[in-house]
Amino acid sequence: MTATTTPTERAQPATSAPAPLTMAGALNAALRDAMEADDRVVVYGEDVGPLGGVFRVTDGLQARFGDQRIWDSPLAESGIVGTAVGMAMYGMRPVVEMQFDAFSYPAFEQMVSHVAKMRNRTKGRVSLPIVVRIPCAGAIGGVEHHSDSSEAYWTATPGLTVVMPSNPADAYSMLREAIECDDPVVFMEPKSRYWSKAELTLPVTTAPMDRAVVVREGTDVTLLAYGPTVRTALEAADAAASEDLSIEVVDLRSLSPFDDETVGASVRKTSRAAVIHEAAQFGGYGAEVAARVTERNFFHLAAPVLRITGFDIPYPSPKLEEQYLPTADRVLAALDTWEWEDRA
C-alpha cells in the first residue's frame, strides 16, 4: 500500500450514466464502491445498519454487504473510535460515523491521543487508515448539540487530516480518497448540504482531497470558504457582480493540510481576502486561515484578511440560527468595512 494512492489508481466500478445525485447519495455510493473495491473496508457506528444512519448515508449498505461489513455498534463514541484503532492495526480500513459533531466529543481522547499520534509514535510502523465521518455544522433547524462545528478541534491536532466537501462530486471523490489514504482522516459532511443535488457520472474523480479549488474566478476579492459556506460565498459573488465587484471563490476542501499554493495565488491576484465559516470566530479555523494567508502574502495584501463567521457564542436554538449564520448579505457588508480607496 503506497502512502499516496492517487484517485486514478483506484479500482473503478463500471461507469454509470449521469444522474442527479444528492450529497448523501454520493457519499452512499462512495461507501458502496469502496466496500466493493476493498474488503478491508468496514463501516460501523450508531444506527448505520438497518436504519442507514440518521442521514441515510449508509442506506442499503447492510442489505448489500451483510452485517460483518457494516453494523450497528453499541452507543459509545470512544468505543467506536477506540475499537477502530485496533481494527486498523489489524489491517482493516474502518470507516466510522459520529452521529453529529457534538457526539464526537466523547471520542476526543481516542482521536487526539491515539488516532492522531499512533503513526508518529511508532515511527511509521503502525499507520491507522481510519476515516471518521462527522455530519457537521448547522442550518438544519437542529436543537442544541446538533449544529456544532468541530473543525477547529481537529485541525489543531497534528496527525489528523481534515477535509470537508461542499458538493456531491467532491463528496464522492474525496470520500473514496480518504478511505484509500493511509492516514486517519476526519471527514466532515456539512449536514445542510446533504440534500443538494448534482448531475454525476460515477465514479467521479475531482481534484485531490488535499487541494483547494477555485470554484469561481474573480479579480477584486478572494473569498475562502468550505463546506456549507461555499454556497454562501457563491451567492455573495453573484450579488456583488451586479455591483461590479468581482469576487473569486476558493473552496478550501482540505482544512488540514491547507493548500497555501492555490490560496496564495488567488490572494496575490486579488490582494484582498476573507474567510467564511459557521463556527464561532474566536479560535476558529478562520484564525489559521487569516494568520497564514497574511504571513505568506502580507506585502500583497491591500487590507486585513476578514473573518466572516458565527458569533463567539454557543450555536443558538433553531429560531435564532438565521441571525447567527453568516449570510451572503453579511459577507458583502463585511467587505464594505474595508477601505476601498485603492480600487480604481
Next chain:
Amino acid sequence: MTATTTPTERAQPATSAPAPLTMAGALNAALRDAMEADDRVVVYGEDVGPLGGVFRVTDGLQARFGDQRIWDSPLAESGIVGTAVGMAMYGMRPVVEMQFDAFSYPAFEQMVSHVAKMRNRTKGRVSLPIVVRIPCAGAIGGVEHHSDSSEAYWTATPGLTVVMPSNPADAYSMLREAIECDDPVVFMEPKSRYWSKAELTLPVTTAPMDRAVVVREGTDVTLLAYGPTVRTALEAADAAASEDLSIEVVDLRSLSPFDDETVGASVRKTSRAAVIHEAAQFGGYGAEVAARVTERNFFHLAAPVLRITGFDIPYPSPKLEEQYLPTADRVLAALDTWEWEDRA
C-alpha cells in the same frame, strides 16, 4: 454574588511577610486562602488528597481542611468534571484538577457540551463557577502525553474563560480571582514554571485576570507570550538589547478573553509583533492572536505578525523536546526574517 467580583473585594487573610515562593507554592496558598475564605470552595481530582497532587499544588490541604473539602476522586476525568457541574449547580465552587493536559481529554464532552454551555443554555439561570486546573505544556522531560498544550481546544470553545499565569504572583492572584469568578475558568498552569520563585507578600493582587500586562517595555517589536514562553520572550529581549533591538514583552495572561486593548496599544507603538507558544502552529492559539492583531491593526503593521511556535507534529519525546521548543534564539532568528528596511 456579583458577576465581577474584583480582586480588592475579596476576603483578605492576614498579610504575611515577603517570602520566596514557587509558583506551586503560590497556587497552594491561593487554594488555601480561597478555601479559608469561602466554604463553598471544594477541591478534588486524582491524587490531590494525601499525596498533595503529583506537582504538590494541593500539598497539606487535606490535613488542614479535612476530606470533605478536598478529596481523591475515582480515576475518571469525565466523572470529575461532570460531577463538578452538579456540585456547582448546588452552589459549591469546585476546583478540580486534571493531572496533565492530555488527561483532560476524556472530560472533553463535559467541558464543551456542559461546562461551556450551561449558563447560556439556561439564560443565565444556572451558572457554573467551576475552576478546572490543568498543569500544562512541556519542557519537563515528560514522556508521551505529559507535555501537550491544550489551550487551543479550550479557547475555541465559547463559554469558557481560559487563563494562564507565568509567575508566582499572578498564579496566586489569578487563581483567587478564577475561583471567585461566576464563569467556569480553565486555569492552565505551566508545569515548567512550577518551581520558579518570587519574593511575595500574600495575599498579592496583580492585574485582573482578563488583562494582558506589558512586562517589559520596548519600542521596536512586541512579543506576545503566555505561560512558559514569557520567560523565553524576556530572554530574547535581553539578548536583543545588546544588539540594539528594543523588544516589548506582553504577558497575555488571559487567553480567552483576549485583551485587544493592551495588545493593540503595544503593537501600534512598535508596528511589529510576534506571538510565541509551545503548541504546534497549525490551528494553535497563536493563529487567533495573529489574526486578531492583524485585523485590528493592519495599517499600523510594518510586517506580518509572526508565529514562533512548536512544529506541526505531536509533542516529541524528552530527548528531542529541546529541538521542538521555541527558544530565545529561535525567536531572534524569526525576527530576522522580517524585512527591516523601515528601521532607521
Next chain:
Amino acid sequence: MSLNVEHQPVRALPSEKPIRLLDNAGHAVRGAASGGFELPELDVLLELYRRMVIARRFDVQVTALTKQGRLATYPSAYGQEACEIGAISAIETHDWFFPTYRDSIALLTRGIEPGDILASFRGDWHNGYDQHAHRCASQATPLATQTLHAVGLAHAARLRHDPIVTLTYLGDGATSEGDAHEAFNFAAVWQTPTVFLVQNNQFAISTPLSRQTRAATLADKAVGYGMPGYHVDGNDVAAMYAVTLAAVARARDGGGPTLIEGVTYRIEPHTNSDDPTRYRQAREVEHWKRRDPIERLEKYLVSEGALGDDVRTEIADAAESVAAHTREVMTAEAELDPLELFDHVYARPRAALREQRARLEAELKESAMANDSSHAGAAR
C-alpha cells in the same frame, strides 16, 4: 452525620424476572415476583393513574403539534408512562431531577408549564424552565452526561447535610456510554443519594438492546459498583413507584445509590424524523401496545371499584385542559430577541461580545428599515 459509610457493599444478582406488583391483566401480584415490595394504596394508585392519563394526553398532543410543524422535534414517551410517572412521583419537591430529552412528561408531572418544557423543542431557546425553581435540570441530549450532574449535586448536598435525593433517567442505549459507568461508580464510591432509572425501552434509535449489551438485565450492572440493582416491569407503575420510593428512602438515609431498570417499550418513533419501519416489525409494537401501562392500572382500579365514571370524566377533562393549554401556548409564537444571544454566555462581560452584539443590532435595524420601506413601498 458522618460521610463515612461503613456498611458492606451490596453484592447480589438482581432477580432476572422483572419485579411486578400488577400483572398485565391488572391483577395484584404476590409472592417472590413482587420482590418483597408492597402494592401502593389505592389513593396513591389513583393519583398515579391520573398523572399517567394527563401525561399521555399531553404527549399525544405534542406529537400532533410536531406533525403540524409547531415543534422542531419531539421525542415521545408514549408507552413509557409507568416509568416516567412512577419514578418521578417517588421524589419530593426539594429533591432534584435530571432528565433526558425523552422525559418531558415527567417534567409536566413535576409541575412545569408545557410552554416552558417545550421551548427547547420548539426552537426558542435551549432550555425554557427555571431549573432551580423546579429542581429539574435541563433535558440532556448528550447521552448519560446528566447522570454525572446528578451525582455531583447529590454529593454537594450530602456535604451540606441537606437530606435531598437526586433522581436521574437514562436510556438503555445510554448505559453504553462511559459517562454512565463513571456516574454509577462515583455515586457508589461516594455513596451519594442518587437513584438511577434506566428506561429500557428496547431501542436506542434503531439499535436493539441485543446490540447494546450482553448482560441478562441492565440492572445487573449494579453489581459491578457494589450498589443494589432492581429489574422492574417498567409498564407496571405500581412497581416502578414502589421500587423507586424504597430507593429514594434508602438514599435519603445515607444508604447510597440504587440502579433501577424499568423494562418498557418505545411505542412511537425515536422522534418525528425517525422511520421505525426500517428496523422493527409492526407486530412487535402491537405486542407492546397490548401491555399498555395505563390500561393495566385502569383494570385494577376498576376491579377495585376505585375508578368510577365520574372520576374518569374528571381526569379526562383535566387531561383535555392540559392539551388545550398546550395547543394554545404552542400556537402562539414566543417573542424572541436575537440580541439576547449575547447576554448569557458569560457572567463577566466581554468587549468582543459587546462589539458583536452592536454589529447584529445595527444589522437588525437596517433590515427592519429596509423592510419598513419596502412595506411602505408596497402600501403606496
Next chain:
Amino acid sequence: MSLNVEHQPVRALPSEKPIRLLDNAGHAVRGAASGGFELPELDVLLELYRRMVIARRFDVQVTALTKQGRLATYPSAYGQEACEIGAISAIETHDWFFPTYRDSIALLTRGIEPGDILASFRGDWHNGYDQHAHRCASQATPLATQTLHAVGLAHAARLRHDPIVTLTYLGDGATSEGDAHEAFNFAAVWQTPTVFLVQNNQFAISTPLSRQTRAATLADKAVGYGMPGYHVDGNDVAAMYAVTLAAVARARDGGGPTLIEGVTYRIEPHTNSDDPTRYRQAREVEHWKRRDPIERLEKYLVSEGALGDDVRTEIADAAESVAAHTREVMTAEAELDPLELFDHVYARPRAALREQRARLEAELKESAMANDSSHAGAAR
C-alpha cells in the same frame, strides 16, 4: 464460523475469595478455593519461575538505572510478577498483547529487547519496538484506552476467521475510566476473543482501592457485561496462568471475552518520582513483601524437588546476563536524528512539514558550525 453466538450470557458472581492454586506457604490448594482450576505441571511452573526471576532482575536493574538518571521515568512492576508473567505466558506468539506503562516485564517475557522496551522511558522516542513483529501494542499511558484497541483488533481478527486472541492489562484505577466500560461492553456484545487482566495492585498512584470502587471485587464488574469474571490471587502465578489459559482457550473457541482480576500489590513507588510515604504505611508494604510471588512458587518447586541448586544457578545467571545487557544498552546513548521528528507524522507528505524540517535542518547546521568554530577557537 458464524459470528452470531447463540449461547447464553454468563450470569454468576465471581467467588469472593480469590482463586488460588498455591498458598503463600507454597502448598498446593485443592477444593473450592482453586475454583476448579488445575495446578499446572512442574515444567510449566519451573518455566514461569524462571521468567519471573529474570523479570524481577530486569525490573530491579531498570529501577537502579532510573535512579542513576539513565531513564526519564520507570514504573516498576516489582511484586506483580505473578500477574505480569502468568498471564502473558498463557498466550501464543500469534496472539496480540496490549500493555500499559507498567508492563515492561511482560514485554521482556514476550521476547522484546530491553533497549527497545525502554526507548520510550529513556526518552528516545515514544515507542521503541516493532509492534507488528512482536504482536505487542505500545505501552499505553492514557488509562484504559488500550483496552478498546485490544477489542477492536480482536474483532477484526474474528471477522477474518483468524483464531487469535488479544490480551490486555489495565490497573485497578483504570477500571474507573469510561473507556474500560466501553471496552468491556463492546467485547461482550461483539463476543470478541479478548482477555482483560485487571492488575489490582491496590493503588492508583496514591489513591487506594477503597476510593476507586465499592464493588466487593473488581471481577464483579464482569456481571454487568454478561461475561465471566474471575477474582484471582494475583501473587499466585500458578493461578494467574491457569485462569488466563482457560480464558484464552474459551476466547479462541468463540466463547467471548473474560475479565480477570489479579489481586496483588505495587511494592515500589508509582514511578521514581512518586513518594509513597505520603499515602501508605511501610507496614503494609512489608506485609505484602511477605507474600512475594516468586518466593511462593520457589517454596513449592523446592518442596517438589524441581528446583535444585544447578537450575537455580542457571536461572540466576540468565537473569544476570539480562541485567548486564540492559545496563549496557541503557548506558550507550541512542543516536537520535531530530529531523526524524517530521518523518512519521503523516504517510502523505505535507508541504508545511517539509518547510519546517528544512528550517530545523538549517538551524542545526548553523549551531553545529557555531560549535565547531568555538571548539576551533578553544583549541587555538
